[in-house]
Amino acid sequence: MTKKNLIIVIILLSVIDLLAAGWYVSRRIEASGKSENLFDQRDSTEVIAMADTVTGASQADLFEKPQHNTYYYIANTPSTPGNNSTRYTSIKHVKVRWPIKVNGNDELTELNKELISKAFGNGQSSMQDARYVYLNTPSFNKPIGDDYKKLTEAPTIVPVYGNVTQVLVYPYMTSQRLLVMEIDKVEYNGNSTSQDKSFIHYDRQRQRVLSRLDILVADVSKENKLLKLINNKIDDLNRGRKGQGQLQHALNVPGEVCCSKDGVFFHFKHGTISNGPVEILLDYDALEPYFAEGFKQMVGYNEGYYLYKNTLKPEPVNQSRGRAVNDAQGASSSVKEKKYSHDNTRRHYHKRSSHHYNHRYWKHDSNSSYRHSRGHHVKGGYRNWKKSSGATHRSGRHGYSGKRSWSHRRR
Numbered sequence: 100m101t102k103k104n105l106i107i108v109i110i111l112l113s114v115i116d117l118l119a120a121g122w123y124v125s126r127r128i129e130a131s132g133k134s135e136n137l138f139d140q141r142d143s144t145e146v147i148a149m150a151d152t153v154t155g156a157s158q159a160d161l162f163e164k165p166q167h168n169t170y171y172y173i174a175n176t177p178s179t180p181g182n183n184s185t186r187y188t189s190i191k192h193v194k195v196r197w198p199i200k201v202n203g204n205d206e207l208t209e210l211n212k213e214l215i216s217k218a219f220g221n222g223q224s225s226m227q228d229a230r231y232v233y234l235n236t237p238s239f240n241k242p243i244g245d246d247y248k249k250l251t252e253a254p255t256i257v258p259v260y261g262n263v264t265q266v267l268v269y270p271y272m273t274s275q276r277l278l279v280m281e282i283d284k285v286e287y288n289g290n291s292t293s294q295d296k297s298f299i300h301y302d303r304q305r306q307r308v309l310s311r312l313d314i315l316v317a318d319v320s321k322e323n324k325l326l327k328l329i330n331n332k333i334d335d336l337n338r339g340r341k342g343q344g345q346l347q348h349a350l351n352v353p354g355e356v357c358c359s360k361d362g363v364f365f366h367f368k369h370g371t372i373s374n375g376p377v378e379i380l381l382d383y384d385a386l387e388p389y390f391a392e393g394f395k396q397m398v399g400y401n402e403g404y405y406l407y408k409n410t411l412k413p414e415p416v417n418q419s420r421g422r423a424v425n426d427a428q429g430a431s432s433s434v435k436e437k438k439y440s441h442d443n444t445r446r447h448y449h450k451r452s453s454h455h456y457n458h459r460y461w462k463h464d465s466n467s468s469y470r471h472s473r474g475h476h477v478k479g480g481y482r483n484w485k486k487s488s489g490a491t492h493r494s495g496r497h498g499y500s501g502k503r504s505w506s507h508r509r510r
Contacts, residue, residue, distance in 0.1 A: 157275050157303065157403070158203035165269075165411065168193045168230060171250035172237035178260065187247075188254040189237035192265040194411045197226050201278055202303040210280075210301050213308050217297050218268045218282050238264045240289045256287070256417045263287040267411040271298065272359055276401045278303050279358055285413045292416075294376050296366055298357040302397070311354060314363075314394050325389045326352050329365060332379055333372065347372040360404040362386065 170191050178185040197214075198207060215221065215229040223229035237247060240262050256263060264286045271281040278301040286293050300309040315325070330348045337345050355366040362382035369376050383398055390398065 158200075160198060160202065160270070160273060160278060160303075161200040162270060163195070163197045163199055165194065165196045165409070168234060169253075169414075170234045170237070171253055172239075172247050173250055173254050174239070174243050175246045175248060176243075178241075184255075184257050185260055187239045187241060187243055188256060188261045189239050189247075190253060190256070190261075190263045191234050191236075191238065192263070192414050193230050193234060194265070194267045194269075195226065195230070196269040196409075196411065198270070198278075198280070201301065201306065204306055206306075209306075209308050210299070213299050214268060214280060214282070217299065218266050233266070238262050238286070253417075257289075259289045261287070261289055261416070263414075263416050265413050267413065269411045270407045271357065271410070272404065272406050273303075274401050274405065275403045276303055276397050277301070277358060281357070281410075283411075283413070287416050293369055295368060296357075296376065297355055298366075300358060309394070311356065313391055314356060314358070315352075315389055316391050321389050322352055325386075328381060328385065329379055332381060336379075343374075346377060360406060 172189040172191075174187040176186070177183050178187065195218075198210065199205060201207060201210065211226065215223060215226060219229040219233040221229050221232050223232060239247070240260065255261075265284070267281075267283040267285075269281055270278065272279040280299040280301065282297045282299070284295045284297075300314065301307070302309055326349060329352065333346045333348060340346070349367065349372055353365050353367050353371070355368075357364040357366060357378065359380070362380050363386055364378040364380050367373070367377045367379070371377075387395060387398075
């Protein structure tokens with residue numbers, strides 16, 4: 100073979116190789132419907148991270164119909180002989196809107212356990228049993244042993260001698276990835292009213308309760324920077340306050356946090372930075388450096404934020420007389436519990452023009468918006484319990500993925 104013929108053979112083989120490569124690429128495009136860079140391969144960690152943040156279809160969460168149980172107690176013997184107004188009294192309220200199905204799952208063992216522990220402080224396996232044990236333990240302002248009886252109507256609450264203890268459990272917020280349950284505890288001890296809150300964050304896709312460490316990274320240096328960020332927000336709020344409305348600087352980052360539509364509320368208890376409980380709002384973008392890595396991904400790809408409108412409210416200290424107590428024969432004889440469902444995110448695309456009722460479920464238009472009664476600070480009694488945010492309204496925000504999220508009015 101001559102040198103010229105060899106060169107021709109090499110050129111022909113090169114052309115054949117190019118044609119084969121072109122055919123292979125065209126077959127891949129035809130099969131997948133899109134072209135890919137064959138030399139731009141993702142490493143395994145990036146693939147895992149993307150798979151973890153892909154959001155699937157959501158199902159509406161279901162909650163039991165709101166329930167209110169009340170027990171009344173009174174001491175048999177007055178503290179001052181002959182003066183019945185000095186008999187110690189105890190009223191215990193429990194109001195719940197308990198979850199029965201989250202994103203299609205009705206096996207909520209972990210969520211139920213956490214709710215029962217924080218709400219009632221016992222280890223019962225069911226909400227009904229936990230509530231019954233709690234209600235059957237009166238709270239008197241002074242130990243009186245077993246010298247008391249149960250009443251069928253509300254006693255008059257007298258200062259010093261009257262006690263009213265309340266527990267409220269209900270959903271606060273939902274989104275495609277996150278359900279937030281709120282637990283409010285309110286107690287009148289005969290002299291003053293104390294208020295406390297706790298929140299449970301539940302991953303709707305992975306069906307697990309998130310601890311504080313799952314939300315905020317455990318790092319001392321970042322904790323100090325976060326504290327400075329909170330105090331800067333307090334300074335901003337104080338510019339619009341006068342006199343006794345001024346908030347004090349926080350000494351520590353509070354342990355209780357609540358994820359909302361526009362950011363995270365940091366809950367300061369009674370007397371920490373103000374006379375009453377206060378919650379300071381920081382937006383998600385500002386908190387990005389302080390989030391745990393998994394939660395940062397969750398927030399970045401989350402959407403469909405919705406605040407539940409029908410939150411539960413505490414009862415007044417002195418009720419109108421004549422209200423019958425619920426059956427006290429045991430958890431098995433508690434009132435019949437009906438169920439209702441809530442179309443809870445924009446992503447569900449269930450469009451209804453108005454609220455309506457049917458024979459079993461209560462449903463709410465997922466596309467409606469409303470203003471929630473959360474303001475700037477606490478004044479007076481527990482019925483005016485409000486959040487302190489100071490943030491201005493924005494028409495929308497971009498998550499960490501660069502994807503625009505729907506906006507709602509602040510809580």
